Amino acid sequence: MLAKIAFGNVRKSVSDFGVYFLTVMLGVAVFYAFNSMTAQQGVLAFSETQDRMFDLLGMIIGGVSAFVAFVLVFLVVYANRFLIRRRKKEFGLYLMLGMRTGDVVKIVALESLIVGAASLAVGLLVGFGLSQLLLYVTSALFQADVADAAGFAFVFSADALVQTVAVFAAIFVIAAVLNARTVARAKLIDLLQAERASEDMKLTNLPLSLALFAASVAIIGVSYKLLIDNGLMEPSPQFAAATVLVCVGTVLFFYALSGFLLKLVQMVKPLYLSGLAMFTLRQLNSKVNTTFASLSIVCLVLFLAITSVCGGIGMRNALVGSIEASTAYSATVSTSFGAYTSETGYVPADLGGFGEFAEEQGWDAAAGLRASARTLGAGDFDALVEGAAQVDFLVDPDDGLTMGDVEEASGLALSDFAGSSVNDGYEVYPVCVMRLSQVNAALELAGKPALSLGEGECAVFSDSDITRGFYERAVERGTTLEVGGRSLKLTSFHGDSLQTTPFPLNTGAIAVPDDAVPEGAAIIQTLLNVQCATDADEAAFGEMVEAVAETSEPNTWPVTLSMTRTEVLDQSIGLSTVVSYLAIYLGFVLVVACAAILAIQQLSEASDSAPRYGLLRKLGAPEGMISGSIFVQVLVYFLFPLALAVAHSCCALAVVTDVVAVFGHLDIAETALVCAACFLAVYGAYFAVTFFGARKLAFTGK
Amino acid sequence: MGNATHGATTVVEVRNVSKRYGASGRKRSEASVTQALDRVSFAVAEGEFAAIMGPSGSGKSTLLNCLATIDKPSSGQIVIGGRTVTDLRGRQLSDFRRDDLGFIFQDANLLDTLTAYENIALALTIQHVSAREIDGRVREAARVLGIEDVLDKRPFQMSGGQRQRVAAARATVTRPHLVLADEPTGALDSRSAAALLESLEALNARGATILMVTHDAVSASYCGRVIFIKDGRLFGELRRRGADRSAFRHRIVEVVASMSDDQGEGERDAAAHAAQSEGAVPHAR
Numbered sequence: 001m002l003a004k005i006a007f008g009n010v011r012k013s014v015s016d017f018g019v020y021f022l023t024v025m026l027g028v029a030v031f032y033a034f035n036s037m038t039a040q041q042g043v044l045a046f047s048e049t050q051d052r053m054f055d056l057l058g059m060i061i062g063g064v065s066a067f068v069a070f071v072l073v074f075l076v077v078y079a080n081r082f083l084i085r086r087r088k089k090e091f092g093l094y095l096m097l098g099m100r101t102g103d104v105v106k107i108v109a110l111e112s113l114i115v116g117a118a119s120l121a122v123g124l125l126v127g128f129g130l131s132q133l134l135l136y137v138t139s140a141l142f143q144a145d146v147a148d149a150a151g152f153a154f155v156f157s158a159d160a161l162v163q164t165v166a167v168f169a170a171i172f173v174i175a176a177v178l179n180a181r182t183v184a185r186a187k188l189i190d191l192l193q194a195e196r197a198s199e200d201m202k203l204t205n206l207p208l209s210l211a212l213f214a215a216s217v218a219i220i221g222v223s224y225k226l227l228i229d230n231g232l233m234e235p236s237p238q239f240a241a242a243t244v245l246v247c248v249g250t251v252l253f254f255y256a257l258s259g260f261l262l263k264l265v266q267m268v269k270p271l272y273l274s275g276l277a278m279f280t281l282r283q284l285n286s287k288v289n290t291t292f293a294s295l296s297i298v299c300l301v302l303f304l305a306i307t308s309v310c311g312g313i314g315m316r317n318a319l320v321g322s323i324e325a326s327t328a329y330s331a332t333v334s335t336s337f338g339a340y341t342s343e344t345g346y347v348p349a350d351l352g353g354f355g356e357f358a359e360e361q362g363w364d365a366a367a368g369l370r371a372s373a374r375t376l377g378a379g380d381f382d383a384l385v386e387g388a389a390q391v392d393f394l395v396d397p398d399d400g401l402t403m404g405d406v407e408e409a410s411g412l413a414l415s416d417f418a419g420s421s422v423n424d425g426y427e428v429y430p431v432c433v434m435r436l437s438q439v440n441a442a443l444e445l446a447g448k449p450a451l452s453l454g455e456g457e458c459a460v461f462s463d464s465d466i467t468r469g470f471y472e473r474a475v476e477r478g479t480t481l482e483v484g485g486r487s488l489k490l491t492s493f494h495g496d497s498l499q500t501t502p503f504p505l506n507t508g509a510i511a512v513p514d515d516a517v518p519e520g521a522a523i524i525q526t527l528l529n530v531q532c533a534t535d536a537d538e539a540a541f542g543e544m545v546e547a548v549a550e551t552s553e554p555n556t557w558p559v560t561l562s563m564t565r566t567e568v569l570d571q572s573i574g575l576s577t578v579v580s581y582l583a584i585y586l587g588f589v590l591v592v593a594c595a596a597i598l599a600i601q602q603l604s605e606a607s608d609s610a611p612r613y614g615l616l617r618k619l620g621a622p623e624g625m626i627s628g629s630i631f632v633q634v635l636v637y638f639l640f641p642l643a644l645a646v647a648h649s650c651c652a653l654a655v656v657t658d659v660v661a662v663f664g665h666l667d668i669a670e671t672a673l674v675c676a677a678c679f680l681a682v683y684g685a686y687f688a689v690t691f692f693g694a695r696k697l698a699f700t701g702k
Numbered sequence: 703m704g705n706a707t708h709g710a711t712t713v714v715e716v717r718n719v720s721k722r723y724g725a726s727g728r729k730r731s732e733a734s735v736t737q738a739l740d741r742v743s744f745a746v747a748e749g750e751f752a753a754i755m756g757p758s759g760s761g762k763s764t765l766l767n768c769l770a771t772i773d774k775p776s777s778g779q780i781v782i783g784g785r786t787v788t789d790l791r792g793r794q795l796s797d798f799r800r801d802d803l804g805f806i807f808q809d810a811n812l813l814d815t816l817t818a819y820e821n822i823a824l825a826l827t828i829q830h831v832s833a834r835e836i837d838g839r840v841r842e843a844a845r846v847l848g849i850e851d852v853l854d855k856r857p858f859q860m861s862g863g864q865r866q867r868v869a870a871a872r873a874t875v876t877r878p879h880l881v882l883a884d885e886p887t888g889a890l891d892s893r894s895a896a897a898l899l900e901s902l903e904a905l906n907a908r909g910a911t912i913l914m915v916t917h918d919a920v921s922a923s924y925c926g927r928v929i930f931i932k933d934g935r936l937f938g939e940l941r942r943r944g945a946d947r948s949a950f951r952h953r954i955v956e957v958v959a960s961m962s963d964d965q966g967e968g969e970r971d972a973a974a975h976a977a978q979s980e981g982a983v984p985h986a987r
Contacts, residue, residue, distance in 0.1 A: 269833045269834075269837075270832070270833040272833070273823055273826075273827050273833040273836045273837075274827055274830065274833065275827055275828060275830070276824075276827070276828065277827070278816065278820050278823070278824070278827065279813065279815070279816065279820075279824065282813075282815040282816050282820070283815055285815070286814075286815040612813055612814075612815070615811055615813060616828075617796070618772070618799070618805060618811075619799070619800065619805070619824065619825060619828065619872075620796050620797065620798070620799035620800025620801070620803070620828065621796070621800065621828045622793060622796045622797070622800075622828075623796070625828060
C-alpha cells in the first residue's frame, strides 16, 4: 500500500524530482568514471613510468573522491529538503487522515529509494560510457595504444562499481534519515499551514543599490588591476588584497544587482511599462536578501572551477610544449661528489670505493662509465653513444661563492623576486662555477651556439624560474662577483638547461673562463650528457647506466641519478595529465553543485510565487508572457554568476599565463574548449530543467 | 447616480445558463448530480451597477465564475460586450479577460512585490498600452479613487481599504466592458467598506458597468438593481429607481428574509440555515 502511494507520487511529480534525478545521475556517472580510471591500466599498453603515474592518479582520485562524496551528500540533502518543503501540506494531509508518522516516513524513504535507484542505474550507464570516453582520452594523451589487438576494449572496474554503489547508498541513507527527522519532528499544524508562512517583506533602497552596484564594479576593477599589476609570482599583500577585494566585490555585486537592474529599467519608461517587465524585476528584487549570498558563492565556485580546469589543462599543454627545452640530450647521468655551505665548508660525499674509482678515472665520467660497463658486461658505451659532454659544478672548498655573496655583490635580495618559493637560509648555499670549455661542449652537443667570454667576464646559467628574475636584474646592474680571488663581471644570463631533466634543477651556476677556475676547486656534482643515435640505443644506454648505478662492485663509476629523454617525457606528461584529470574531475563536480543549487533555489522560489502567477493569469496575461517572465528570471540567476565568474577567470588566467610562461606558452586550446563545452552543456541542462520545472509550478498553482 | 437608463445597450446577457457538477457521464445516477445553476437568464445594461445576492450554496459564485470565464456553463450562453464568451477558447479567453473584464476580489489580490502604481499599471502593460498613455491613465484612476498618496507604497504598507481601492483602480483602468466584484467589502470594516462602495459608485457614475456579488444588504443597497438567486435559480430582482439608500436597504432585507422563510418550508434545511445566518448580517451592522 505504502509502496503504491510512493510509486504514484514519483510518477505524478516527475518534474519535481527532475533536479534531484539529474544531480544524482551526474554525480554517479562522474564518480564511477573517475574512480574506474585505474582499470585503464589493464587495457592500455603503458610504459612502466606511465603505470606508476596511473597508480599515483588512482591514489589522488581516491582522496579527492572523499571530498566529492561530501559535496554530493550536501547536494542530495539540499535537493531533498526542497522536495519535502514543497510537500509539507501533502504529508500533513496523510497525518490528518490518520496515517502514522512512521508510515509517512516510510513513504518518503520509499520515494527516495525509487528515485535514487533509478538515477543510480542511469548514472552508472552514463558512467560506463564516460569511462570508455576517458579511456580514449588517456590513450591519446599518453600515446599508449589499446593493448587488445582489435584496438577496442571495454574498460570496466568492479571496484569502482562497488565503491560508487556503496557511497551513494550511504548518501541515500543519510538523506532518508534527515528527511525522516524533518517529517517526524514537524507539527501537524505547521505541515498543513506550510503555505501560509509568508516571507517578511523588506524595502530595498533603490538609489543605495545603484551606489552599491557602482561600488562593487569599482572594487572588482581595482582587484583586477591589483592582480594584473602584481601577478601571482609571489603571495604578496597585494595578492591577498586582490583576493579579499574580489570576494567583497562579488558579494556586493549580487547584493546590488537586482536593485540596479530595477532602477536602470525604471529609467527607461517604455521598457519598464511593457508587458511583465516590472513584475519580473520586482520579483528578482524581492528575493535579493535570500539569494545574494548563494549567488556570490556559486559565482566564486564557478570561478574556481573554470580557472582550475583551464589553468590545469593549459599548464599541461605548456609543460608538454616546453619539455623540448629540457630534453636536449638523449640522457644525462649525474653524480654528486659532495656538498658545500658557508657554515660547514666543503663536505665530500662518502662514496667509498666508488669515489676512489672516480678519482682514478680523473673524474672523467665518460671514461668511468665506459670502464664500468665493460667490467660489468652491461654494454658497450661507445657503440651506444654518439657524443658526450661533461659539465662539472665546482666550488672553492676554502671560500666558495654563495647565494649570500651574490646578493651582497648585486645589492639585490632573492626573496624580493622569488617570494616564499625559496627556502629559508638559502644564503649559505653555494653558487657553483663551471668551466667555459665544458659549457660550450655541452651547448655544442645540444646544437646550440657557443658562448664566448672576455677577460674578467662570466655568465650565469639557470633553468629555474625561481632565480631567473634575480639574475637577470643582477646582469643588468653589471654585478661583479669574486671567484677564487678574481673579480669577474656578470655579462649575460642564459636560461638553457644543461641537462635532460623533468624539472628545472639548476638554480644558478656561473660559467667562467677555464683559467679563472679557483685552484683546488672541488667537484660538487658532475653531469654527463650523451646523445644516442636511436631510441633503441637510448633505452639500452639507460639500462646500461642503471646496471652501473645498482651494482655493488666498487670498481665502477658512482651514479646518483640518470634520466633518459623518454623517461622525462613519460614522467612530465604523466604528471601533468594527472593534474588535468583532477582539475576536470573537481571542476565538473563543482559545476554540477553550482547548477544544482541554483536550480533548487529557483524552483522553490517559483513554488512560493505560484499564487502571483495565478493572479497574472486571472488578469489575462497570456501564458507566453508569463513563460517569458519566468525565463528571464531563471536566466538572470544562471547567467549573471556565470558571466561574472568568466570575467574573474579571464583576469586570473591572464595572470596565470605569466606564471605558466616559465614552462612555455600557455595554450588554453582545444581540450579546454571541449571541457568548457561539456560544462556549459551540464549548466544548460540544469537551466532547462529549472525553467520547465518553474513554468509547471507557475501554471499548476491556483 | 448613474444607474440603469432605459434603452441603453446591453453589456451582459445571460441566456438559460445551467451548470451541473458530476454529470460528465450519463451512467451516473441522478442523485450524484448537483445542479448549481438552473436555467438562469438576465441582462445587464451598459452603465449599470448591479448586485447579485444569494445565500451560500445559492450558485452565485458559480455564476460569477462563468461570467469571469474561469468556469464554463453546462448549457446556455453568456454574451458580454457582444461576444459569446461561452464559445471562446484558450488564447481568446485570456485575451478576453485582459481586454474586456475587470476583477475586484474579496482580498484585494494585489501583487505584494509591486507598488500601488505598478499594480494598477500592470493591467495596462499586459495590454501593451504605450508607456506615455499608461502614466496618465494610472494617475487619473488613482485620482478618482482617492489613492494618489499611496501610489508609491507597497501593499503591505497600505490599509485594507486602500488595497481594495487600488484593486478597483486596476479593474477599471483598462476601461473594460464589465467590472466583476466578488464580495469586495468582505474583508473590510464598515467604514472602509462604505468608502470603497462610494468609490465604486463614482466609477459607475463615470460610465463603468459593475456587477457585484455580495451577501451583504448594505453593500447591495449602493447598487441600482439587485438580482436575487437561490438554489441555482433566479429568485427575483429589485430596482432602486431613485429610492433613498436606507429605504432600498430595507426592501433588500425584506426579500432576503422572504428567501429564508420560503426556504424553511422547503426540503433543503441545510441551505436554509446558511441563508438565515447570512441574512442576519445586515442587522448586525
